[in-house]
Amino acid sequence: MVDMFKILDCTIRDGGYYTNWDFNKALVDQYIESMNKLPVDYLEIGYRSKPLQGYLGKYFYNPSYELLDLKSKSNKKLVVILNEKDVRVEHLDELLTPIKGIIDMVRIAIDPEHLGRAISLAEGIKKMGFEVGFNVMYMSKWNQYSNFMGDLKFVDGVADYFYMVDSYGGVFPKDVIETIGLVKSNTAVKLGFHGHNNLELALINSLTAVEHGVEIIDSTVWGMGRGAGNLKTELLLAVLNSKYGLSIDFNALGDAVSAFDDLLRKYEWGTNLPYMISGSNSLPQKDVMDWVTTRFYSFNSIIRALQNQKEKVKDNERLPLFEPQSKSKQILIIAGGKSASEHASAVLEFVKQNEDMTIIHASSKNAYSYKDIKNEQIFCLIGNEGRRMEKVFDDFGHFNGICVLPPYPRKMGTYVPELVYGRTFELPAIDFTSDFKDSHTALALQTALTLGAEKIYVIGYDGYQDVPISSKERTLTNENEALFAAFHDTSDVELYTLISSNYSILKEQSLYSLLD
Template identity: 60%
Template sequence: MKLLDCTLRDGGYYTNWDFDPDLVQNYFESFNKLPIEYLEIGYRSNPMNSYLGEYFYCPPHVLEKCKESSNKKLVIILNEKDVRAEHVPQLLTPCKGYIDMVRIAIDPKNFKRALLLAEAVKKEGFQVGFNVMYMSNWADEKEFLAQIKNVDGIADYFYMVDSFGGVYPEDVRNTFNIVRDQTDVEIGFHGHNNLQMALINTLTAIECGVSIVDATVTGMGRGAGNLSTELLLTTLNSKGLIKDLDFNALSKVVDPFSEMQAEYGWGTNLPYMVSGAHSLPQKQVMEWVTKRYYSLNSIIRALSNQSRGIKDNKELKALDFNEVEKYPEAILIGGGPNAVVHAKGIKEFLLKNPNMVIIHASSKNARSYENLPNEQYFCLVGNEGHRLEQVFNYNKKINGKCILPPYPRKMGTYIPSALTDCAYELKNVDFTDKFEDSHTAIALQTAFELGVETIYFTGYDGYEGDAIDKKEQELFLENEYLFKNFKVKKPVSLVSITSSLYEGLEEDSVYSKIERK
């Protein structure tokens, strides 16, 4: 029974397939002393339309460096949906002399097509691994199940891949028996850890008689991640299946990845548990989890809608902007500190301009603007309904209207019970092709629909310094994109009246506005 570590390949979903050279060198040096047969170092891929790092393409210099550093059998993987048989010579010729096995990630719906790709790989002289995904849904793939026998003579390993992290030991046993009845090809298992079942499922697969199993250091991998290599090795050592495990080498490779885990946050959580339990895609959940304005409540609601096969849990009345009062100016309040720091001056500005509408892109600072005569709109995106409850002591009815993204909403719909009679949805967001359901997009569209010609901003401070994290950077770039598109398509001025790092906003001062007004 062989072990394969695929940290650099599966972990690349968190690092865009870029890894520090010193970390990679330490990885190889440590594994040289550990009882692992194969190391999967990344993908070989045709060019994509976005940045993906060196271990997504594994160019010749990477292959050469890996081979120099490692005494293990090296593996790369092809994503069948992006690669055809005619691409094989160009992709794999540079791998000869460096790579021992080529695995193929396969959607069972494309199994017949994957056989042609595998034949082309086999002709190039590589071992072939069939990584058939979505194991928890195989029962519904009757055509695929009837074709498993066709891997004979082509595949060296046939992998059961628990893509959603939702199978149980009995599922492993049943699936193993189905595959074994169809083919004599050696069987492998790749488990994800959404339900924290990766270890027991892997041990069950070993008991069934699989020939190879996968793991990654610290469980680093897409979404909730995988079985951790250190846990698997320690367990097999305790059972006497591995002798003389070098724990110093194991610790040496685990430590730097543990530091990375603290930064990137892989591992299971409630959304990943729900997605695993219902066999829902991890790619989307991983994107949601990393968005700072998508709360656990929002994500769970979205997953619940998906599991029940519905678009959204609630449809609202669209606000007819022809029937509401129009405003020449608006102040758009974000969640940044300046909206509170300068609240006194901003309120004085608003009191001098009672015909200026207030639009809260975030509810975070809404309490600072209570009891003003100005009309107020609250944008309820993601978790804002819950936040609004907390800001206004739950059951208090607010003075204003709540605006939600158009139906159906990606994250489902939550509206505080006290606000159901003043909650409406937009008919559309028509100035951008991305981020249509973000706080800023909803607030900008609302301002335009209200006839606003000048939007003043506060609480859109931006982020600076070395401490800016990935989520903050993504949100900053997202807002810049929205400002740019809005100014191109809408005849509205965008002006920040407190300090801001956003280049898409003109600059002014609330204090000069007070003097002028």
């Protein structure tokens, strides 16, 4: 079996979903050096793309000088991939002529709905002398596309490899076998398989694919790849060594794995419960990856959102609108930073001296320190905040506030503690910003505006003063900074932080200067 199929390692391309296609040059050089000593046939170095909006790193564009440098160091066939949704035949000369003689294979990432369009693109690539690979996504849903099977017959002579891509990571070996039979009944092209690991079936699905005639398999070091990741190159090679006697330089393999250790610790890719749920139900991984890697949503919140997607519902709850009968000129927003607990005694004195001030808890993280105050309190419920509140208030015997949620529909779904259900409302709209409307900060600021705030104090927005900070913390910091800026641009209401903060847009007014 070992002699019958090839291995394509696509770590740099698929791993780029975590690094934004930036990799340290020393790491890439180590990767190339290690792969030179291993029985891997192709290395996919990333994308080639026309300019897109926003920053995307080196290995998304792969300038020719970089590919030439890698070619001089590698003894493998090198591969780039084009995203069919962004590339047309008229772009091929610009994208591919500079890399002729450097790149051996050009693959195309294809939505099955556009297979016919991709065939025209592939014809142009083939004429330029490249091997051509079709990476056709969503294999578990191919039978839902009416034109797909009819277009398969046109793949012969155009594609060198036709990949079945388990985009959702949810197929089983029997599904792999059935899909192979389906494709083989319509085309004679060589088949490939690209497995995602949501259900930890990437290895057995890949081996099953090979046993039933697939001739090329994708894998990545440490399984690094979008969402739950892919088949691990090191696992595949270890199995082929033990089961089929394939000769492996384990020192070289160890060097490749070690090179990516720091990235694994940083980004923590791999399967987890939300990825398992999305894989089991063929739900897209893009949202899950965002929720897991850059947001602080709980698994319960993510799974509720996935269930809503599965059932094709926008949300599971409509609530009464938040339309306060009285206004509050002074607002204090309490967020989740350390300062809100470290300075709690002073804050308590501050609100005691300002009984008409309304307290908005952007997060319930520090709510326990303030549960006995007499001021009106409003709690922002996003993601898992309802669960956190239940822990803070136990039986809600001390609860004297109300809760607000973002406008309907809410992507993360709705969870409201039963004991505060009758005191919970949703905002009609969040209109001071067009971004991050499902964030704690956006909800707190819009609630303050709805109350008619003329002056807003904040505490707990420290800006992560301990370094280094994680990628999640950096994302949240950038998000809050953008929301404060949008609020400043669209409102006459000033924001004052009561303690020193790394958010430069917040005006500083010492909490202690405001106390008698």
